[in-house]
Amino acid sequence: MSAEMTGVLPAVVEDETTETPLVPPGPEVAAPAAASTVVSTAATLEADRVSAWFGQRKVLDRVSLDIPAGMVTALIGPSGCGKSTFLRILNRMHELVPSAQLAGEVRLDGQDIYDPARRLTDARKAIGMVFQKPNPFPAMSIADNVLAGLKITGTKIARPDREALIEDSLTRAGLWAEVKDRLKQPGSALSGGQQQRLCIARSLAVRPRVLLMDEPCSALDPTSTRVVEETIGEIARDVTIVIVTHNMQQAHRVSDQCAFFLAAQGTPGVIVEHGPTDAIFEDPQDQRTADYVHGRFG
Template sequence: MTTTAVMPGNVPAGALPPDAAPLEARAVSAWFGERKVLDRVSLHMPAGSVTALIGPSGCGKSTFLRILNRMHELVPGATLAGEVLLDGADIYHHDRRLTEVRRRIGMVFQKPNPFPAMSIYENVTAGLKLTATRISRGDRDDLVEQCLTKAGLWNEVHDRLRQPGSALSGGQQQRLCIARALAVRPQVLLMDEPCSALDPTSTRRVEETIRELAAEVTIVIVTHNMQQAQRVSEHCAFFLAEQNTPGHIVEQGLTQRMFHRPRDPRTEDYVNGRFG
């Protein structure tokens, strides 16, 4: 299920989304049982921009992404150390409610996951019920149109909102999941390889959606597609786990510099396809 962000209460029409917020990891380490999978990862993800996480499979990118909205702790035996700051406040502080964090930091997964028993309309508004958000029917209709428009899907589905969301194509389902995430007004949207299961045309449309949303919500995306990382992101972090060591960040910075003037030879080798 995609998780997202809003405070319970009334949502005025036309209030999508709130200001994007910066996200920062400070010395984050993670374990699954006794196995350490991340070692002191620090990364600043600027507000209103796209940060791409790149690196070979198994280097901890998806684990790091799930730490950013407290999904890591759902895994039995999983532990972590360090801080994750959303707009300067630690999301792991003992007085921060898990539901509040998940409302403010949404997630879109690798495989599109619309709720199969719900219509397109109901999929978009599902998060309102989960977050106990009260909204009038007229405002709800406006919100559905607004979210689907921002996800680049309204023109394709506006005349069949009561049809099942699962009947859409793969690319449309992924954009429906993005719309569902936006409906509860997140400040940050995490995306775990959102185009890996899509055809090139659907990938292009999802990438266009990411670029259009970037000024309004902070986006962090895991991708194995180097061309995609260059197309959609302003900032980039290269993760690597070498010789059974935990994953760590080799290099981070502006995407164009990382791809064209990397400081570390391992970064140059990876972005040019020499390994991974």
């Protein structure tokens, strides 16, 4: 992707919680590895001087961040500082917004995901997304919700392997024990916390290398939040996770490193400071970081 500001093709999205749209799949590819042979394929992500606009309004200014493989990176900062926009740039969802533009590069294990030679479906398969509002497909059963991502990405899986993949994905999402006897029931019949874990299972079924999570617990009760956080801790061994959260206690609990975003009045968002989570919370180098993580503003 050119370092110059480049236009992108517009497409309509309803809001920030809209599910990744169905895109025409390319040729069908082989199924994910069998559940019993899952190994870590977590990837590194590198954002290099990323800037973003909505029309003439610049919302991010030359943001660079290295996201290590197999770790949890939390994006923190007040509302309106560009965290969710940055997250959506990491798997090419920013370009779905009419008038959206961007500059810079996002590299997955060194390869620019915006390279014209890369298929959009390949980027979405490697870099999954879990949204703020749980969004299971209401007309689908629990089992079919788990497998939905395979259809979107054109991934073939033999019928005998489907049950194993469903069980493995739901187990990794911390949901199997609660739903194993009602897999044919609608996913929308689950509680809010269960629906969110179902969405995590749906993302995991395609074996992503990175999983992006946009405030995944903001609509959940404390018990459901705890279970989702435990799930994050479990799957981070195999998948790189980037999470946006406004909950400082949660960021401290679940992440290995943090990046603090801030946008002064009328200016685009930037990263003020980033580093190991303990350092950000216990020994920040910028006073603005200290003020935010200790609740003095935001």
